[in-house]
Amino acid sequence: MLSVRIGFSPLNDAALVVLAEVLGCYAAEGLDVSLSREANWSNIRDKLSYGLLDAAHVLATLPLARGLGLGPTIGQIIAPMALGANGNSVVISSKLKEVFEGMGASTLLESARALRLVIQHRRAVSEGKVTLAIPFNYSPHHFVLRHWLAAGGVDPDRQVQWVVLPPSRMADHLRDGVIDGFCSGSPWPQMAELNGDGVVLFSDPAFWTLKPEKVLALRGTWADEHPEEAVALTRAVLRAGQWAADPANANAMAEVLSQKIYVGAPLEAVQKALAPGGAGLILDPQTTTFPWISHAKWFIGQFVRWGLTEGDHDFDAIARRVYRPDLWRQAAEPLGLSLPLDDEKDEGGAAEAWTLPAEPNDILMPPNTLFDGGVFRVSRA
Amino acid sequence: MNVLIIDPDDARAALVAEGLRLDESLTGAQIHHWPRFELARLSDINPDMVIIACESPDRDTLDALQIAHEQAPRPVAMFVDRSDANTTAQALEAGVAAYVVDGYSPNRVASILAVAAHRFNLMQTLRHDLTKAKADLAARKTIDRAKGVLMTSRGISEEEAYRLMRKHAMDSGRPIAAIAEDILSISDLLKKRDD
Numbered sequence: 001m002l003s004v005r006i007g008f009s010p011l012n013d014a015a016l017v018v019l020a021e022v023l024g025c026y027a028a029e030g031l032d033v034s035l036s037r038e039a040n041w042s043n044i045r046d047k048l049s050y051g052l053l054d055a056a057h058v059l060a061t062l063p064l065a066r067g068l069g070l071g072p073t074i075g076q077i078i079a080p081m082a083l084g085a086n087g088n089s090v091v092i093s094s095k096l097k098e099v100f101e102g103m104g105a106s107t108l109l110e111s112a113r114a115l116r117l118v119i120q121h122r123r124a125v126s127e128g129k130v131t132l133a134i135p136f137n138y139s140p141h142h143f144v145l146r147h148w149l150a151a152g153g154v155d156p157d158r159q160v161q162w163v164v165l166p167p168s169r170m171a172d173h174l175r176d177g178v179i180d181g182f183c184s185g186s187p188w189p190q191m192a193e194l195n196g197d198g199v200v201l202f203s204d205p206a207f208w209t210l211k212p213e214k215v216l217a218l219r220g221t222w223a224d225e226h227p228e229e230a231v232a233l234t235r236a237v238l239r240a241g242q243w244a245a246d247p248a249n250a251n252a253m254a255e256v257l258s259q260k261i262y263v264g265a266p267l268e269a270v271q272k273a274l275a276p277g278g279a280g281l282i283l284d285p286q287t288t289t290f291p292w293i294s295h296a297k298w299f300i301g302q303f304v305r306w307g308l309t310e311g312d313h314d315f316d317a318i319a320r321r322v323y324r325p326d327l328w329r330q331a332a333e334p335l336g337l338s339l340p341l342d343d344e345k346d347e348g349g350a351a352e353a354w355t356l357p358a359e360p361n362d363i364l365m366p367p368n369t370l371f372d373g374g375v376f377r378v379s380r381a
Numbered sequence: 382m383n384v385l386i387i388d389p390d391d392a393r394a395a396l397v398a399e400g401l402r403l404d405e406s407l408t409g410a411q412i413h414h415w416p417r418f419e420l421a422r423l424s425d426i427n428p429d430m431v432i433i434a435c436e437s438p439d440r441d442t443l444d445a446l447q448i449a450h451e452q453a454p455r456p457v458a459m460f461v462d463r464s465d466a467n468t469t470a471q472a473l474e475a476g477v478a479a480y481v482v483d484g485y486s487p488n489r490v491a492s493i494l495a496v497a498a499h500r501f502n503l504m505q506t507l508r509h510d511l512t513k514a515k516a517d518l519a520a521r522k523t524i525d526r527a528k529g530v531l532m533t534s535r536g537i538s539e540e541e542a543y544r545l546m547r548k549h550a551m552d553s554g555r556p557i558a559a560i561a562e563d564i565l566s567i568s569d570l571l572k573k574r575d576d
Contacts, residue, residue, distance in 0.1 A: 039436045042444040046478065050470040071444075074466065137445045163420070164445035166438030 001032040002229050007044045007056035010037060010263045011167075011185040012273055012281055013087040013214045014057040015253060016289075018262050020240035028239070029232040037261065040166065041136045048219050049074045055233060057083060058217040061299050065138035067322040068300070068309045076220030080234045080327035082295070083214040084241070085288040086204035086280035088141055089189035089273075090148075092181035093174055097199040108202055108371040112152020119159050131161040133170050133182035141183040143302040144207050151372045156306070171197040185213075186273030186281065187265045194269055205280035208348070210288065210368045212295040215323075223327075234331035241285030242335065250274065286337050287365055291323040294344040298376050338363050349375035382407070384493070385428035386414045387437055393504045397432065397477075400500045406489060418442055430490065431457065431480040432497050435473060443480055457482060468495055475501040520558035527561035530568045 004026070008014040018035065020026055026033035036053065038044045045062060047053040049072070063077040092100075096118070105114040119130050134141045146156040154160065165173060167184040171192035174182060181201070182189075192198045204211045216237055223230040243249055254274055258267040273279045282288045296319035303309045325343045333339060338358040345356065350368040370376075384401060388394040394414045401407050413426050418439035433440055446457045457480045468491045472478065475498040481490050524546070531542035546564070550557040 039438050040440040040444075042440045042478070043435045043473075046469075046473055050466065050473055052470065052474055136441050164442045166441065168438060 001027075001030055002226065003032040003034065004054045004229070004233060005034055005036060005052070007036045007038045007047060007053045008262075009041065009044070009057060009185075010265070011057075011087070011214075012187055012257055012263060012270060012279070013083055013185055014262070015244055015257060015281070015283060016083050016237050016240045017057045017216065018256065019244055019253065020236045022256050023240055023243055025236040025239040026233070029236040031229060031233060031236065033233075033236075041139075045071065045077075048077055048217060051219065051222075054219055054222045056217045057214055059136060059139050060212045060215045060295065061138045061140055061143070061303075062136075063215065063217050063322045064296060064299050064303070064318070067318045068303060068313060070138060070303075070309060076321070077217050078220050078223055078322055078324050078327075079215040079217055079291050080223075080230065080324045080331065081216045081237065081289045082212055082291055083216055083237070083289070084281055084283040085210045085213060086282055087213050087273075088144070088183055088185050088211075089203040089279050090145065090181060090183045090201045091170070091174065091189045091192050091198040092201045093177070093198055096180055097201065100201075108148060108206060109151055111201060112148050112154065114152075115149065116153045116159075119154060129159070129161040130181075131163060131179045133163050133165040133173065133179045133184075135164065135167050135170075135184050137164060138303075138308070140211070140213055140299070141185075143299065143306070144204070144211070145183050146306055147302070148207065148371075171195060174198045186279035187263065187269040190272040190278065191265055191269040194266075194272065203279045206371060208368075208370045210282070210366055212292070212299070215291060231327055231330045234327055235335065238285045238289060238331055238335055238337070241283055241289055244283040245285060282366075285332070285335075286363060290328055290340055291325055292343070292345060292347075293319050293323055293325065294347050294376065294378050296320075296323040297344070297378070298347055301376070344378040346378065347376040348373075349377075382410045382430075383426055383428045384410055384412045385426055385431045386412065386433075387416075387418050387431060387439060387443070388414070388434040389416045389437060390434065390504075391416070393434070393501065396504055397497050397500045400496045401493065404492065404496055406492060429482050430493065432493070433478055433480065434501075435476045435478050440478065446480075468498075471495075472498040472501075475499075475505075477501050520556075520561075523558055523565065524561045527564040530564055534568070 006017060008017050021033060021035055041059060041062065044053065044056045044058060048056055060082065063079045065071055066073060066077045099118060100111050100114045103114040105111040115130065122130065132145055134145065149156045149160060163179065167188040170182040170184055170188065173179045174192060175197040189200055193200055204213065216234065218230055244253055254267060254271045257263045258265055258270045263270060274281060297315060300315045300319060304311050329339045338361045340363065341357045341359065348368060348370040352367055354365050356363040356365045386394045386397055398412045398414060401410065401412055420442065431443060433443060443457065472494045477497045479490060479494050527546060528539055528542040531537065531545060532539060546557055546560050550560045
């Protein structure tokens with residue numbers, strides 16, 4: 001058996017990587033997997049680079065940052081599948097929440113506009129900048145918050161102070177007034193709310209009903225040297241997805257995740273995040289694990305929009321080198337999943353369930369809309 | 382030059398600091414230790430290099446400073462010298478990473494990183510030895526108590542009791558401490574309750 005080292009961060013959206021171990025899916029695919037719980041994303045990134053990890057649960061943006069040459073760069077990281085959709089929440093201080101309510105802001109757009117007024121007011125009375133925390137610079141969290149702020153007329157570069165903090169400490173900083181809000185993966189926002197340190201303002205689905213968030217990452221050279229195992233590993237995680245998608249397994253899943261060696265948070269917080277109205281995490285392998293090139297391009301577009309990279313890369317080539325739908329198809333076919341005909345789709349603009357052309361059967365997809373009504377349309381040749 | 386060590390483990394940080402003080406290339410260096418990273422205090426120290434335990438949740442905060450220049454007094458970047466990937470990999474494996482101000486001599490960084498990695502490994506070995514010593518001591522106590530049980534219940538000498546346990550251990554292919562534990566738990570079961 002090939003031994004494979006897989007890293008993960010203590011978050012609910014590591015579910016499929018963790019469950020594949022608990023359910024014996026790795027062993028069933030002939031892989032001897034050892035999981036390693038990591039304290040931060042930098043460590044996962046570097047361990048993947050230096051061959052101390054072969055695979056990992058990572059932010060969907062992390063392999064793309066590497067592909068764009070951002071951060072310490074050594075080697076390639078590829079993404080053969082997504083690990084579900086959604087799972088993050090934005091938490092703000094109770095004080096800010098009261099202000100928003102006082103202004104009658106109930107939608108995301110209204111709350112962003114309300115925040116603009118708060119920022120103007122604070123500047124007028126010489127109070128400090130509004131400070132928001134994210135867990136990592138090159139993260140979907142960062143892009144979600146910036147997109148939301150910009151939609152309300154806030155300049156995220158000049159009018160907001162950004163800090164990177166570990167999710168486990170964000171609640172404390174919010175309570176102490178160091179930050180005004182944060183975005184992080186569950187169950188930490190729910191934990192903050194249960195402890196009375198802040199209030200969830202919105203979760204991923206309210207921003208984008210089917211938001212890409214985490215992917216399975218493989219060290220490029222490892223995947224090159226072990227092409228069959230790379231597919232087998234992807235298949236093992238997809239199998240875990242088939243189990244996790246069954247609502248009958250929801251309680252068992254929450255109990256596994258809350259264990260100390262995995263997420264290590266109180267069961268109540270884990271369940272609150274997974275419940276309807278929580279962080280909206282969807283783990284269905286058929287509709288949420290395909291590594292869409294259009295997701296990669298949306299993220300790359302955000303890197304460019306916020307000045308994190310120059311605009312002179314071949315974005316199509318980078319997206320296709322990093323996100324690997326071909327590997328997903330090889331892994332998924334024997335499991336009886338349907339294979340999308342295309343690697344890209346429109347992101348946003350689908351308020352109702354819709355049909356995605358696929359083989360052997362078309363796939364019934366959930367609604368796919370962004371809060372501001374925006375549509376990210378792929379150009380087809 | 383200023384070196385900042387961020388490690389929640391005081392003993393390990395002290396060991397690393399001692400290692401750096403012994404390093405000739407670092408004579409006169411100021412070495413500081415924080416259990417956790419505090420952005421607001423960074424300018425007090427103005428470090429040329431930050432050594433951080435990989436398991437510190439604060440590593441991402443430090444990592445972000447290379448992008449968010451305006452928040453940090455000086456730009457910090459992780460040291461990744463591809464020509465010396467080996468040292469970096471060994472350091473990561475030992476559980477330590479280093480961040481340096483841009484333009485700082487890579488050779489010097491590699492040697493400091495090697496010292497830190499060595500000290501991290503040393504600490505791990507010490508911890509392992511200590512755990513083993515504690516376990517050995519506990520096992521000896523268990524064996525002594527089991528010996529006592531055998532001596533009273535079967536009216537045999539200490540030497541005979543020990544020989545009996547050792548034979549059983551060899552026959553069953555299990556450690557003698559495990560046999561002793563079995564004897565103690567069974568004897569607890571057999572004990573008459575006083576009430």
